[in-house]
Amino acid sequence: MAILNGIISKLCGSAGNLTFKRNGGQTVVSEKITQKKDAKTGQQLKQRMKWANIIREYQVLQPYMKLAFGGTRNRRSDYHKFVSSNLSHSPVYLTKPDVNAGICIVAPYEITHGKVKSISVTGKGNQAVTDIDLGDLVITAETTVAEFSNAVVQNNRGYDYGDQITYFLLTQEVNDVTHVPMVNVDASSVVLVRRSETKLLSLADVRGFSIQEGCLAAQQDHDFGNHGMVWIHSQKRKNKTEISAQYLIVENKLLEAYQNDEAYEEAVNSYGGSTDIFLSPDEKSNKEKADEVVSPTTPTDTKKTLTLVANPMGGGSVTGGGKYEAGTEVTITATPSENYTFKRWSDNDTSASRTITVNSNQTLTAYFETVTGGDSSEQTPGGGLEG
Numbered sequence: 001m002a003i004l005n006g007i008i009s010k011l012c013g014s015a016g017n018l019t020f021k022r023n024g025g026q027t028v029v030s031e032k033i034t035q036k037k038d039a040k041t042g043q044q045l046k047q048r049m050k051w052a053n054i055i056r057e058y059q060v061l062q063p064y065m066k067l068a069f070g071g072t073r074n075r076r077s078d079y080h081k082f083v084s085s086n087l088s089h090s091p092v093y094l095t096k097p098d099v100n101a102g103i104c105i106v107a108p109y110e111i112t113h114g115k116v117k118s119i120s121v122t123g124k125g126n127q128a129v130t131d132i133d134l135g136d137l138v139i140t141a142e143t144t145v146a147e148f149s150n151a152v153v154q155n156n157r158g159y160d161y162g163d164q165i166t167y168f169l170l171t172q173e174v175n176d177v178t179h180v181p182m183v184n185v186d187a188s189s190v191v192l193v194r195r196s197e198t199k200l201l202s203l204a205d206v207r208g209f210s211i212q213e214g215c216l217a218a219q220q221d222h223d224f225g226n227h228g229m230v231w232i233h234s235q236k237r238k239n240k241t242e243i244s245a246q247y248l249i250v251e252n253k254l255l256e257a258y259q260n261d262e263a264y265e266e267a268v269n270s271y272g273g274s275t276d277i278f279l280s281p282d283e284k285s286n287k288e289k290a291d292e293v294v295s296p297t298t299p300t301d302t303k304k305t306l307t308l309v310a311n312p313m314g315g316g317s318v319t320g321g322g323k324y325e326a327g328t329e330v331t332i333t334a335t336p337s338e339n340y341t342f343k344r345w346s347d348n349d350t351s352a353s354r355t356i357t358v359n360s361n362q363t364l365t366a367y368f369e370t371v372t373g374g375d376s377s378e379q380t381p382g383g384g385l386e387g
Helices: 042-064 078-086 096-101 145-155 261-270 286-294
Strands: 002-004 013-015 018-023 026-031 110-112 129-133 164-174 181-191 210-212 215-217 227-237 240-243 249-251 303-311 316-319 322-325 328-336 340-345 353-358 362-370
Touching: 042 078, 042 096, 042 164, 042 181, 042 261, 078 110, 096 261, 096 303, 110 227, 145 181, 261 303, 303 316, 303 328, 303 353, 316 362, 322 328, 328 340, 328 362
Parallel strands: 303 362
Antiparallel strands: 002 026, 013 018, 018 026, 129 215, 164 181, 164 227, 210 215, 227 240, 227 249, 303 322, 316 328, 328 353, 340 362
16 A cells, blocks of 8 residues: 555546545555455355254244343344354255255254353263252152252252253154154253242153253153253343253264265255356466467356256165266166155156256256155145144
8 A cells, every 4th residue: 555646646546456545635545456265165155055954943943942042132133143153063964955845954053052051961862961960859750849949959059949941852753744854842941949849740851851870861761763952051140041051962863864975965966066156266277268368259168967856865866967068868767765656857757767958057856755655845844843
C-alpha cells in the first residue's frame, strides 16, 4: 500500500492490478488480490456432506429438549450450536434419496453443552455405568422418588434437591414398509426432591434407571440392539437453567456403512458428482494451455457421468455407472439382495438389465422391495417425528 502525490493523486477506482481510493485528502493505492481460494474444496465438500444427518438428529431430539446448548445467545440458537459443534465429529454421509426419505442414523453427537460437570459413563449398552453413586440403594418397583433423590444428593457432590436427571434412549429402527432407517426416542426424567412417595419407576425408564456397581446404570439384562443413550444433569440457579455437556453413547452396527469413503463417494455422486460441484485443480502444461488459446472451442472433456443408486442401500446392487463419451450405449443392471426383488428404475423402466444411451450427466435410482411387498423408497413415514 502507498500514498500517492503528484499528477495522478486525484485518481479513484481501478487500473490494471491497482486500486485507488481517496482517504483524508490523499490517494491510497493498493494491489488487487488476484489469487482466489476455491470455496468448494474436497475438504469443504466433506464438511457439507455431514450436515444432513446432524440436522435430522437435531430434529428428532428437539421436541424433547430445552436449552440443550444454553438457548439463544450471541444471536446463535441451540440449532446452530448443535450443528457447528458436531461437524467435527462422527461424519455420517447421506445420499440425496436418503435425505428425501428422512433417514436418520444414530451417531455419537454432542447433544447438550453447558457448565454443569458432565456425567461420566464407562461401558456401553447394558454395561453402561454412570459415576452417580447411589450408596446402598436398591431400585425396585417400590422405590420412591424421595429414596432415589436422597441417595443421589447424599452420595454425590454437585447434586442438590431441585436438580433433574434425564435419560435418553435413541433406538435405531428400520421402517417395515419403507425400509428407511429411523430413530425412536424414549426420554424420562426425575427431579430430585427430599420428600415424595411417588414410585421412581412410574416416572423413570428402568432401562436407564437401574443400578450396577452401586451406581446409576443401564438395565443389565436388557438387549438394547442398535442404539444411543445418555444421562444428563440439569439444575436451576438464580432463575437460570444450567446443563451438563454430554455425548450420546452409541452402539450402532448401521453407523459404519454410512461413515466410510464409499458412503462419501455415493453421497457426492447422488448430487451429481464431485466434478459437477466444484472445480478441479488445473494441472495442464503451459503448452496445453497455449493450444487451448489457439482453439478455444475444443472441449477438454466430452465425457458424461452416469450415476446409479440403489434404494434402499441394502436392497440390492447396481452396475454400469461411470463416465462415458457422449452417445455411448451402456448396459446397466440392478441385482436384488436376498429377500428383496427389483421393482423399477426412477425413470419407470421395469427392466432390471437394460441398455441406455448416455448423452448427458444423469442419475438413475433402482428401487427394490422386500419379497413380501411394500415399496422400499417411494413412501416416507408420515405423522412427524418418531418417538
